[in-house]
Each structure stands twice: as C-alpha cells, then as structure tokens.
Amino acid sequence: MSDDNPHSGRGSAVKSWLERIAAIFTAEPQDLSDLQAIIAEANARALIDTDTKGMLQGVLAISKMRARDIMVPRSQMATIDIDQPLEEYLPILLENNHSRYPVVNEDKDHIEGILIVKDILQYALKPQTEWQLRDILRPAVIIPESKRVDALLKDFRQQRYHMAIVVDEYGGVSGLITIEDILEQIVGEIEDEHDEIEGSDIRKLGSHVFLVSALTPLDEFNEAFATSFDEDEASTIGGIVLHAFGHMPVKGESISLGGLTFKVNKANNRRLVQLQVIKPKTDTATDE
Template identity: 45%
Template sequence: MGLDQSGSRRPGQRTWLGRIGQALGGQEPRDRDELVQALRGAHQRNVMDADALSMCEGVLHVADLQTRDIMIPRSQVSVLPRSESVWDLLPTIVESGHSRFPVTGDNRDDVIGILIAKDLLPYLNPEQQREFRLRELLRPALFIPESKRLDALLKLFQESRSHLAVVVDEYGGLAGIVTIEDVIEQIVGEIDDEHDLDEDTWILSRSDDGRTVVKALTPIDLFNEHFGTALDEEEFDTIGGLIANYAGHMPRRGETVSVQGLRFEVLRADSRRLHLLMVAPQAAPVTEREERRS
C-alpha cells in the first residue's frame, strides 16, 4: 500500500496519481478532474494520441455509469421460450442473429438460463438424430440489479467468465440485458458487427422516467417527429451536430447540454464526433451520478 504503520506514506513511495502526473510532466493530480486535465494536456503536447485519450477518459467515465444507462431494455430483448423442440427455437435465433439468449419458463420474467446458439448445431444434422433436452444445454444466468456500476460489472464479467447478464428490476422481473461488449464500448467506442442495429434505427431505448437513448446521427426531422419538438432543421442535419453547436465545442462523455426544454447527456463520443445521447425532459430529476459529477 506504500504506507507505514502510522498511516503515512513511506519515503520514496508515490501514489499512482503522482506517478501519472510525473509521467505527464506535471504535479500529482489532486482529484479526478485534475487527472482528466492532465491527460488532455498530454494529448495537446502529443504525448498521447486522440484514441488513447478517449480510452483513458472512457475508463474514468465507466465508474459514473450504471447498468440501467446502457442495458438493452426489456422490450428489445430477444428471449426463447422453454421448448422440447429445437425447431421451435430456430426462427427467433435466425431472425435476431444473436449468439446468446435468455430462456424463459412460465412467463417472460421467469429466466431459467442462457442458451448459446452454437450449442444447437449438433441437433440440426438430419442424418444423426439426437434427443433434445433444452435444460441440459442451458448455462446459469448472471442476474444483476439496474443500479450496478459498470466498473463493478466488468469485473464481475471477468470473474464469472460470462458475456451476458440479465438485468432485473426491484421486483425481480426482467428489466433488460447487458453484454460485456456493451461495457467495453463505453471505454473504446462503438464496436460494430454484422448483427448491430440497422443504420436507420435511430431511437434505441426509452426508460419509464422519460429518458431516451438516441443515436447522435439521428436526422433532426425524425427527432422532431418522435419527440414533438421544433428544433432547427434548416441549419443542422443531425441531432449530434445541433448539440455540438449549442455546446460550442465537441462535447465529451458525461457532458450535458440543455436545448429547448430537453437535457442531452453525451453517453458515447470520441474526439471527432458524438455517437450516443441520453435525452430527458429538463425537469427530470437529477440522477445520483449527475449529482456526483456536479
């Protein structure tokens, strides 16, 4: 720990903040804000490139986010019902293109396990019929609350060697799911694959308290149509462009911008452009992490 029995730091020992500060050519940062400023200063002096800076800020930002901020909400979760026929499961698997699925029992809130799609391959050979028992293929489900912090969730994923967690609400019902990829994207930026949402899917999720996640590339006219707003469609093409203009600079993750009664929080961004925004009414209650940030 670098401390003697009295609790003082032993001679020659420096905190990790001190070592970072020295490496970046300055004094030891006293808090996280000063650490971020030191990192940005290092970028300006070409000590680190923009991608490295974005990832460093992403690591710090993850501690401010909770699972509810990035989870795939219940309405968009593809689940498989308990079935004794492999052929009953295939349409949902093929249509969604996902690799892991929560399997439900008596109702949608009764998640009994996780099925990995590739485990079904041995049962699809018409020349070798095998008895199909779904329960024998199920992996234990990892259940987490909506309030779990992402840094703790990432560690839990590593310890449990799981790639998907089932998010439950205060009553134990299915609130959504979250994957390890969702968490890592908060650090390194968006990871696109062939099964990601179509480019014309702009509104990604909506929570019960009125907060909505949208892509920054959402066209202004579609945003106005969805939210009933009258944002400027002549000067700006996308909601991200409008927010950057109102901010007066390229907003970073965690920054908030208020526009015509709406509060926009940057959920994902890099040094070049915005990716995801959380939209909420200006009168919406401030979240715990917003209080900590202020």
C-alpha cells in the same frame, strides 16, 4: 547561463505532465475532474492521440455508471420461450444474430437460463438425437440495476461469463447487459461481421424497399429519395425519424414521414442504427 539543449523544453513539459499525474494519484482525489483535465492536456500536447484520449475518458466514465445506465431495456430483449421447438425459435436466432439469448418461461420475468447458440450445433448435426432446450441452458447471472459497471466488467473477466440479467428492486427483469455493451462505452461502437459495411448507407432490397443507415447524411437521403426534410432540424435521417417518434423506438416500430414509411430495423438503447424505408408502389423515382 542559458540552456542550449533543443529538447529541454519538451523534456520539461513531459516531466511536468508526469509530475501532475503522480500528484493526483498521490493525493487520492475524490473526483475525476483533475485527471480528466490532465488527459485533455496530454492530448493537446500530442503526448497521447485522440483515440487514446477517448478510451481513457471512457474508462473514467464507466467508473460512475450503473448497470441501469447502459443495459438493453426489457422491451428490446430478444428472448426464446422454453417450450418453443427449434423450428420456431430458429428464425429468432437468424434475425438477431446474437451469440446468447435469455430463455424465458411464459414471460421475461421468469428466466430459465441462457442459450449459447453454438451449444445447439452438436444436436443440429445429429437430428436423430433426442434433446430438450432445457438440457443445454447455461445458468443466468442476475445483477441489480445499481451494480457498478466497472465492477461488473471485472466479474465478466474473472468469472468468464458474457451476459447478465438486470433486475429492479422488486425482482422484475428490467433489461440485460453484455460485456460488449461495457466495452463499447470505452472503445466506441463495435461492428461485427453482421453489421452493414461502412459506406453502404443506402441499399436496395426490392423495387420499393431500402435498407438505410440511420447515420446517412440528410442531404444524401433527400437527394436519393427526392424528399425535402429540413437539414436545420437534423443532420442525419436517423435524427429526423427519432424526432418524429418523440421517443426511442424499438425494433419493428414504424412511422410515415414525407410520403415514406420508416421501420426501425436495428436500434439499441442509445440510438437508431438501421432503418427500412418503404416507398409507395406508385413512386418510381429511385427504382433504378
């Protein structure tokens, strides 16, 4: 006898999918490959959308990561020296736009604590009050490079801190990691109010200086700057610059290519984010 219910096919598919997930958890698998396959199938059947699939995959991915895998490396850490007066480190705060900074004593291996920028406000509004940077520091949380990222996220939430200093087996500082670094592994890049508005790939700062998103399509960049970078080599200008460096450059590094000077304005440990492009002063091709 045939089944006349038009929804029976979809109902069976959903039941089968749920049964497979239940079976995976009941069996307590030793690896995540089966669960990843189920997530991919659920997306293919439109039971979950692509964004949900990506987040689920991100959650699974961090369970295999260690702090060393996603930390901001030592060379890219923005720090403040404990003996610096406010007028010296204020430009550092304005340039980097972070909410927290490690405070060091002479070098990055000697962390005195963490400065939360908002803690300065009460003193900035009362210039007559005497205070020292040391007085307002929060304790620094120290973790080993081998710390599991999922366990660290749990610590961040339960203990209500947002930054940890990562040290190697000898106790030397190798980097730092924030709760945002972990969340970006799950939900993707988190843009804030200081990031460039999407679509503003090329912004003119001066007659010969431009701010360019590293993700600017190469054909757009070539057209704007009358360059001829090979589109078979990379699809974005960031790819061209990264290939030319031959390593992941840090903020402030520069290189000359195609008659232009490229200076890294913003980067993380995974990719270039923003470039400053400087044209020769004799070149007026895009000075409109």
